[in-house]
Amino acid sequence: MATIIHQTDKRSGITYAYESVSYWDKEKKQSRAKRTLIGRVDQETGEIIPTDGRGKKSKDLEGPLKPGPVLTKHTARTFYGATYLLDAIGEKLGITDDLKKCFPKDYRQMLSIAYYLILEDSNPLYRFEKWGSLHKHPYGKDITSQCSSELFASITEEAKNDFFRLQGKRRAEKEYWAYDITSVSSYSESLRQVQYGLNKENDRLPQINLAMVFGEVSNLPFCYRKLAGNIPDSKTIKNLLADFNILGYPKVKLVMDRGFYSEKNINALYKDHLKFLMSAKMSSSLIKSALDPIYNDFRSFENYSEKYELYYRSVQSDWHYSQDRPNKGDTVEDKRRIYIHYYFNIDKAAEDEKRFDKNLIALRRELESGKKVPEHESQYKKYFDTKTTPKRGTKAMIKEDVVRAAKRYYGYFALITNETMDAITALEIYRNKDLVEKAFGNLKERLNMRRTLVSSEQSLDGKLFVEFIALIYLSYIKKQMQDTNLFKEYTIQGVLDKLDVIECFEESHQKLRLGEMLEEQIALYNNIGIDPPASL
Known part of the structure; x- marks a missing residue:
């Protein structure tokens, strides 16, 4: 007699239905069972969708069917335009492939949550069920609050570093990497790294700090670190350099603001032979002493930039380098070449x-x-x-x-670097650092990270990582919109809303059919650097 048996594949999470027929094995003299795959079980409806595991019609189903369960068709009409865009971006940037390598069991859930955070603009995660039922997305099923919490808690530091390493290999090797830190306030009293510190938004809550690295050419985030809320910016460079070595990137170029300006940090950068561009403190004796000889003639017409509306001059000087050597019990002192670019703004x-x-x-x-x-x-x-x-x-x-x-020094600011470049090039590279601050704005506003409510370290770490994944997508879209002047007519949310209304229609054993598209929607895909979708 035939019976229907359900069995779940632990790797994919898909439940399959088998027809099991019992028979007597004469040689082994025992009862045996022969199983035949008849389909995949829909988790929401319980219906059995015919398949042999490869999307083809099973040979066992050819000819007249034996008496058994009635197989039903699966049909669905869902919104597809915006999630298709994110699918294509993930493929283009290697996000999907890298996540699959690092998180083979969970990458689909992580992508679906990231898509939700991007498209729903600050909506809490408990509203995922409604969104998921209306959209075609990588996981294809509901993700409950409990499931998302379990997912966040399962994300390990090792797997995150593997992802950073893989994504880093896709970045331009010669570009500067902007490094900055922001504060994220928290209501939790149980997280160890939630501490009172210098809150950059003047919030009176305790906080954690997020340090992030961005490529200045690609405008894409490379990696991040979570820090205790009371750690000042200047104390983080040593561990940042160690992280780069662990991730396999010993030779990078960093651009940083004056919060990182200190003798110890600059010595560390010289020690590791790294190129850097950093805003300097005008109160520094080195900065003032190098400016004084050119101070009276600084505001000459030949040194005026009409584009930036300021005066500029460059000076080559010496950095008094020192390195403590605990093993030998001495200190090495030397002079290293440094370039100081000065700027004066009348306003x-x-x-x-x-x-x-x-x-x-x-x-x-x-x-x-x-x-x-x-x-x-x-x-x-x-x-x-x-x-x-x-x-x-x-x-x-x-x-x-x-x-x-x-x-005396009002209106002046200075940049220091150990790489040869003119003052205007240095200024342009430094001003591109603003993309990190804007990315922090995206992280806090669009991705609902203004104040974190999670109560466990593991959940916080996991949620931050998934939100970081979402930030990569947002950063790519923002860069493409800037390059093609889309911001003159659209916001990021406006573009996503325009594409989100495009539908797709799915039916068992049929190719996916795409709904109607307007010329305006096709143009948006092209401007973002993605080929418009087509029926499969």
Whole structure:
């Protein structure tokens, strides 16, 4: 007698239906069973979809069927235009292949969650069920909150590093990599790395910090690290360089803001023979001493950039390099060549001076009214001489020479590098670093990471990784839209919405059929660098 048996493939998660027929084996003198594959079980409806495991009609099903279960057809009409776009981007950038190698069992779920985060723009993950039922996506089934939590907890550090390594090999080798850190506030009290620190959004909640590396030419993120919320930017370079060595990228070019400017960091970059471009602190003795000889002639017409509306000059100087050698118990000292690019912006100088003068007025008012602020005591002593008489009270006189020295470098900023380039090239490379800050904005706003609510370390790590995957897609779309001037007419969400309405129709043993497309939609695919979809 024939019975129907269901069996789930642990690798793919697909449940198959078999027809099992019992018979007596005369040689072994025991009851045996012969199984014949009859189809795949639809997880939502329980219907059996005929297949032999390769998408072809099974030979066992040829001819008249024996009495048994009635096989039903699978039909579905779903939205496909936007998820097709993400499928194609994933194939183009190697995201899908790299995830499949690193997460062979779970990569489809990870992609579907990433697609949802991109297309639903800040909607919480518990709304996935409705979205998933309306869209064609890699996993093809619902992902419950419990399933997503289990998925996040299963993502290991080793697998993440493997993915970073694979994606890194696809990046341009000669481009600068922008490095920056942002803070992500958290309501959780159980996460060890959630600490109070310098919150870059002036949020009063504790936080974690995210350090991220972006390619300046590709505009795509390469890797990231999660840090404790109280770790300052300048303390992270040593581990960043170690990470690069582990990932197999010992020779990179980094561009960083002045938060990373320190003697220790620059020495570490020289030690590892890495090229760097970094914003310098104007208060540094090296920066001021190299500027002073050219200060009076700095604002010459020949050194003015009409494009950027500023003056610029470059100076070659020496960096006093030192390296401690604990094994030998000594310190190596040497001079290394460094290039300093200076810039002066008249508008910025005026704004800085105006702000400074307003502050001086407020300080003098506090002194003369007797309503001093304890936190301002050092500024009182630095900028004012005071004289108090019984008749006139307290009078505060400005220290003109001190004020003049404070204003001397207003409007100036400097970039330092150990690679030969002109000042304008250095400025353009540095300004491209803004893409990291904008990517952080995408991460927090579009991907719902303004404040994290997860309560376990593993879930947080896993969720951050899937959101990082989504960020790669968003960064690619944003770069293509910038290059083709699409932002003049569309937002990112506007483009995705335009494509999201394109349908597809699926039926058992039939090719996927595509719904109607407008010329405007075809043009959007082409502008984003993706061939428009066609019926399979």
